[in-house]
Amino acid sequence: MHSVSMTVNNMVVSGDIEGRTLLVEFLRETLRLTGTHVGCDTSQCGACTVHVNGLSVKSCAMFAFQAEGTEVTTIEGVADGDKLHPMQEAFRTNHGLQCGFCTPGMVMTALALVNENPELTETDVRIGLEGNLCRCTGYQNIVKSILDGAKALRSQT
């Protein structure tokens, strides 16, 4: 067991973990931040997407020690208290989720996409979602949600 520390959702956190601990396991099991989901563990489904230093990554394909000293943002760090983030709100109002399993990863990917390109088009969204799988929605409403969320974020600034 070794000590690892990083900043998660603006809080400095640390824990004693084994070298083989995945970042997603550290988030879920050590920090009890269970919003980040584990779908496949083989970096295909994107349910575990979080931001590391502002970039979207799959937290099942990283060891926690690789994130040492970085700034990590998970779905828990997105809302402002009880007030949903505009992107989360867009998923809610557009019925952008059904079972909800893929949603944390979808929202984190959406936020990374909007950060990179606030004016993104439907094509940009569809290409940008290449690394996130949804088995319920058929993606239509997810795409709609992200475009709507991007619009809401643009009108904020």
Next chain:
Amino acid sequence: MKPSAFKYVKPDSIRSVLEIISTNENVKILAGGQSLMPMINMRFVLPDVVLDLSQIPGMNEIKFSGESIKIGAMTRQREIIESKLLIKNCPLFVEATSLIGHRQTRNWGTIGGSLCHLDPSAELPVVARALDAVIHIESIRGKRKLAVADLPLFYMTPAIEPDELVTEIEFTPWSAGHGWGFFEFSRRVGDFAIVSAAALIELERSKTVCRASLVLGGVGSGPVRCKEAEEILLNYSEPDLIEKVCDSLRNIEVGGDSQASTKYRRHLIGVMTKRALRTAFERAQQPVIS
């Protein structure tokens, strides 16, 4: 825990990496891990030591000496796609890299990792082969260079010893105004390509081909350089040139597997090669914007 237990080390210099890999058995070098991590999670790979390269300074630089371009092994795929230097001097590298995996995996995956993993359908070995790239390797015994042509020993096995570390890749960019094309076919975006084709073309003023490079991926255990096709490209300037080139590819040895039969792969070779060559020709015919 998905992975088996191992010792995790994160050295901060190349020297200490070389010492660790020369004195320990069964060390797995972790670059970006976007291929290695799924294999560790599935316990296809059971290392005794995982050596993380992320703390070593200077391994993610992209440098152009005026003659050759050097890219550090720890350069993330995203950094390749965003590199103005590469977009200007080697757009083939950028185009192919943007097709690797998904956005999230490109944010973390590295070029050194992809080259050493040497998946038969991976994009980077194909591009590196098309560019006649050379890999720089270090060990406690010294330094050496290895042509990408000599990298694959057999299926997913590079000609790199357990005590060796790949530090960078080097290649000479083609002249300004060259044409390039990279196409691949996969059943879903981000999946491993069933077949990929990379083409580089340089035209003379008379519009005949003076330099050509054509490489296929997903066909054999490593990238397949199509020498016969390149000869045809150099010697003809007829309108049905691309058809002739594709005819010459019929002799290439092609394997079949659960992903695609030999017959289907052979069909895809023709389609991907045509697309890559047509695009390369179109781009080579456009005026150079400096």
